[in-house]
Amino acid sequence: MDQNQKKKAAAEAALEFVKQDSIVGVGTGSTVNFFIDALATKKHDIAGAVSSSDASTERLKNLGIEVFDMNSVDNLDIYVDGADEITEHKHMIKGGGAALTREKIVAAVAKTFICIIDDTKHVPILGHFPLPVEVIPMARSYVAREIVKLGGDPAYRQGVVTDNGNVIIDVYNLEILNPVELEKKLNNIVGVVTNGLFADRGADVVLTGTEQGVIKS
Numbered sequence: 001m002d003q004n005q006k007k008k009a010a011a012e013a014a015l016e017f018v019k020q021d022s023i024v025g026v027g028t029g030s031t032v033n034f035f036i037d038a039l040a041t042k043k044h045d046i047a048g049a050v051s052s053s054d055a056s057t058e059r060l061k062n063l064g065i066e067v068f069d070m071n072s073v074d075n076l077d078i079y080v081d082g083a084d085e086i087t088e089h090k091h092m093i094k095g096g097g098a099a100l101t102r103e104k105i106v107a108a109v110a111k112t113f114i115c116i117i118d119d120t121k122h123v124p125i126l127g128h129f130p131l132p133v134e135v136i137p138m139a140r141s142y143v144a145r146e147i148v149k150l151g152g153d154p155a156y157r158q159g160v161v162t163d164n165g166n167v168i169i170d171v172y173n174l175e176i177l178n179p180v181e182l183e184k185k186l187n188n189i190v191g192v193v194t195n196g197l198f199a200d201r202g203a204d205v206v207l208t209g210t211e212q213g214v215i216k217s
């Protein structure tokens with residue numbers, strides 16, 4: 001079974017959490033694309049979706065799923081999204097696809113965060129995957145200098161503009177022993193919109209696609 005088959009299996013397993021007539025929070029990325037395709041098979045059973053990126057919105061609409069404005073939704077049962085890394089404490093690094101800020105907003109509103117991944121995403125300590133930080137463009141150099149003070153190696157993600165019109169700094173060479181604390185410290189730097197640590201609000205349910213099938217934790 002290859003990585004894509006594992007992602008697809010995890011994504012399809014998330015369907016069991018989708019409640020009748022509900023609005024579903026939808027993340028971004030290759031694993032979520034499998035979820036959106038699966039969700040389309042239930043489109044007449046749900047009220048619609050809220051989306052964390054222009055890319056997911058387009059895919060949802062193309063498959064006939066109504067996408068609501070986030071400001072018109074005051075609560076969500078579930079948010080389904082992938083991750084770039086996840087620990088046994090369900091802390092994550094996200095934002096490999098630059099969608100971290102909208103992902104964090106939708107996740108914040110949802111009661112249950114369901115993380116769908118293949119088994120390569122599990123790590124003992126976060127930080128091997130470079131940590132994405134979304135930054136207001138004029139603050140880019142300042143934020144990079146502040147990140148160096150925190151012990152990271154910042155790299156500007158060339159050519160990438162987020163859906164919010166900002167830039168991404170990827171932080172290399174971090175061994176993140178206290179993700180909740182680092183998440184707060186990075187968010188305190190002026191010019192940072194948000195960072196890709198999802199630790200203060202991590203996942204609630206993890207569905208991992210493996211050779212042996214989907215494991216729920």
Ligand SMILES: O=C[C@H](O)[C@H](O)[C@H](O)COP(=O)(O)O
Nearest residue numbers: 029030031082095096097099
């Ligand atoms: O910005 C992108 C998101 O945080 C994705 O959820 C994350 O990068 C995982 O993506 P994929 O499912 O493609 O591995």
